[in-house]
Amino acid sequence: MPQVTLPTGSSPTRGPSPAPGGRFRPALAFSTLTPWFDVVARVAVRDNTLKAQLADLLSLRPGQTVLDVGCGTGTLLLRLRARQPQARFFGVDADPTALAIAARKAAAAGAPLTLTVASATCLPFADATFDTVTTSLLLHHLITAEKRQALAEIRRVLCPGGVLLAADYDAPRTWLERLAFLPVRLFDGFDATEANAQGELPTLIQAAGLDDIQTCAELPTAFGYITIWRAQRASAATLL
Numbered sequence: 001m002p003q004v005t006l007p008t009g010s011s012p013t014r015g016p017s018p019a020p021g022g023r024f025r026p027a028l029a030f031s032t033l034t035p036w037f038d039v040v041a042r043v044a045v046r047d048n049t050l051k052a053q054l055a056d057l058l059s060l061r062p063g064q065t066v067l068d069v070g071c072g073t074g075t076l077l078l079r080l081r082a083r084q085p086q087a088r089f090f091g092v093d094a095d096p097t098a099l100a101i102a103a104r105k106a107a108a109a110g111a112p113l114t115l116t117v118a119s120a121t122c123l124p125f126a127d128a129t130f131d132t133v134t135t136s137l138l139l140h141h142l143i144t145a146e147k148r149q150a151l152a153e154i155r156r157v158l159c160p161g162g163v164l165l166a167a168d169y170d171a172p173r174t175w176l177e178r179l180a181f182l183p184v185r186l187f188d189g190f191d192a193t194e195a196n197a198q199g200e201l202p203t204l205i206q207a208a209g210l211d212d213i214q215t216c217a218e219l220p221t222a223f224g225y226i227t228i229w230r231a232q233r234a235s236a237a238t239l240l
């Protein structure tokens with residue numbers, strides 16, 4: 001059964017909202033719209049393809065621990081669990097409404113997930129807890145300082161040798177792509193999407209202390225390119 005940790009008195013939020021560790025931008029700008037996220041994502045960001053590509057890039061082993069940061073309604077976690085039911089899956093999101101949907105989906109699938117309401121900028125886990133961290137379409141919800149904090153937190157909770165897979169909007173290359181990305185920028189905020197628009201995510205991932213950054217896939221969508229990057233926390237042997 002899914003296990004969900006919700007803060008006492010949590011309630012659906014509207015617009016940038018208080019969350020454990022700070023304010024956040026819900027999946028569709030308003031928490032009241034979160035129940036529509038799965039439908040919108042399937043059309044707007046080719047969500048099935050994106051999540052399948054992310055799952056294809058991981059070969060999880062039994063017993064491994066996986067954290068999805070900004071897991072939203074749990075779609076990626078459930079897809080990963082279907083591929084490797086013997087791994088252990090954790091999700092955090094600042095939006096209790098999204099996690100309640102994730103919990104319902106997990107219960108329907110009979111899939112144990114541990115879901116916690118928390119900010120990506122302050123992950124409630126000990127250092128070196130996870131073999132793999134994924135984050136999909138979260139980073140363009142965070143202003144650059146928060147992106148730095150979230151990536152530092154991801155590095156902290158990754159085991160030495162652990163892998164990060166991050167998917168998010170990348171810099172538009174043509175005026176048409178800039179135009180396509182404009183609704184996302186208007187919707188989620190010019191401040192939060194600025195580093196994406198400038199193509200700075202790989203630099204920020206590297207600045208957080210993750211290595212070996214590779215571009216694994218590029219997915220054109222109606223609202224611009226989504227790139228999947230893979231990065232690694234240096235293994236203990238490398239650190240010696």
Ligand SMILES: C[S@@+](CC[C@H](N)C(=O)[O-])C[C@H]1O[C@@H](n2cnc3c(N)ncnc32)[C@H](O)[C@@H]1O
Nearest residue numbers: 024027070071072093094095119120136137141
């Ligand atoms: C566009 S949705 C993507 C959801 C999911 N990762 C997916 O790909 O389906 C972005 C998610 O990030 C969450 N979020 C925004 N700011 C956050 C923060 N500071 N900490 C944790 N989650 C956050 C939102 O609540 C939302 O669920």
